[in-house]
Amino acid sequence: MLSLTEQFIDNTWVPSRSVALDPVIDPYREVTIAEVTRGDPADVDAAVAAARRAMPGWRDTPEARRGEYLKAIAAGLEARREGLAELSSRNNGKPLAEAHQDMHDAIACYRYYADAAVALGRRQGQVDASGSEGISARRYWDPIGVVGLITPWNFPLVSSAWKLAPALAAGCTVVFKPSEITPLPERVLTEIIMEAGLPPGVVNLLHGDGESIGAPLCRHPGIDKLSFTGSTPVGETVMRAAAKGVRPVSLELGGKSPILVTEDADLELARDLVMAGICFNAGQMCSATSRLLVHERLADDLYAAIDAAMGALRPGNPLAEGTDMGPLVSATQRDRVQSYLAMADREGLHSKTPAPVLPKRGFFVAPRLYRDVPPSSRLWREEIFGPVLCAQRVADDEEAIALANDSDFGLAATVVAGDPDRAASIARRLEVGNVWCNCDQVAPPNSSWGGMKRSGIGRELGPSGLDAFLEPKRVTCPTAK
DSSP, rough: EEEEOOOEEEEEEOOOOOOOOEEETTTTTTTTEEEEEOOOOHHHHHHHHHHHHHHHHHHHOOHHHHHHHHHHHHHHHHHTTTHHHHHHHHHHHHOOOHHHHHHHHHHHHHHHHHHHHHHHHHHHEEEOOOSSSSEEEEEEEEEEOOOEEESSSSSSTHHHHHHHHHHHHHTOEEEEOOSSSSOOOHHHHHHHHHHHHHHHHHHHEEOOIIIIHHHHHHHHOOOEEEEEEEHHHHHHHHHHHHTTTTTEEEEEEEOOOEEEEOOOOHHHHHHHHHHHHHHHGGGGOOEEEEEEEHHHHHHHHHHHHHHHHHTTTTBBBBTTTTTTTTTOHHHHHHHHHHHHHHHHHTTBBBOOOOOOOOOSSSSOOOOEEESOOHHHHHHHSSSSOSSSSEEEEEESSSHHHHHHOOOSSSSEEEEOOOOHHHHHHHHHSSSSSSEESOOOOOOOOTBBBEEEEETTESSSHHHHHHTTTEEEEEEEEEEEE
């Protein structure tokens, strides 16, 4: 059994200061496949010190050279694609096909920011309008410094790519804490980083839990910026920690995303998009479209189609061909989702969904649709993070938009409509950061990702993702005579 008792600091695996270990569980077989250190605040001190030592040299590395390092990381991921997909599937529980999609997305992200680093170098020192006669100005973009990155367990290698790639492109050095629940894929990433030849201290990876590593990292005065993806309550804690020292934060937090279906929508397309939005990764997505708002003329037909599709799913071994849905990531997460199902019974919510045959082992929860859920229900308003869909029928677009926007969250939404212009018009009125119209939840690296309200602060991916790790600088001088 693999024992992760060391921390990756200065391009070397060094023993953690902590002797406490936690199990890493295969969520399908329900067996321990590794053990991982809980970490220690002294590990954070050592990693931050290494990152600060490396910062001057990495900042002065030409942007084009930083891009070459990122291309090498992408190539390393590509070379290990098959093995990493299987490792991720085994550690996280997602079907192998979904793990392969994660690999594709992570590789594309490093390649995108490799090119973005080159483009950044080309625009350094560009002439800016001075606004005054006899004055000239140029614009520069400096790395923000040493950054702390914290990622969740639901998308190993993808969430880290969304943060690590732009941070390195910008010239920042990194202290990175992956989830202690899914530490195995990111551990392989350190091997790739070493093979790519990144200088010591540029990337430091710390295994551990939130108390021993996450919280000390957020409080550490040697961290210049924090980027966190996870739950809204923990995000609030990160933000409070960052307030000391007035350090910037990027927060990608929870969601309770709606999917709006108009009366002229294609029934099969609506069913497929609903299923993808709530059953992909067993519903363990911050962008899961877990609130269905469907026009009353189409509601009964769509409900029946969703129930049939959920009942026909094939939960099972994530590594087996034909598996549609894997287990939840942990017993804790399974129990959390089941507590909401018990709450639904107490609230008198109604589901006709036939349960698919579940394996005798694994942290599985059968997907289900609750019909005509009142907006006052906790299941309607709170993020469940599992394959639980709440539905409400509406009379028109106005009612659908009002109900969609009546939420503490504003991460994402989907609109399904027969008229593309109508779908786009509805999308413009939704108070969310990302809307998909008549298509799956795609998030290419050149796009933008992030939410409004309690779904977070800032944006990842695309130019915004790079800007999150840069400080603009304007240099103004008298015009030479």
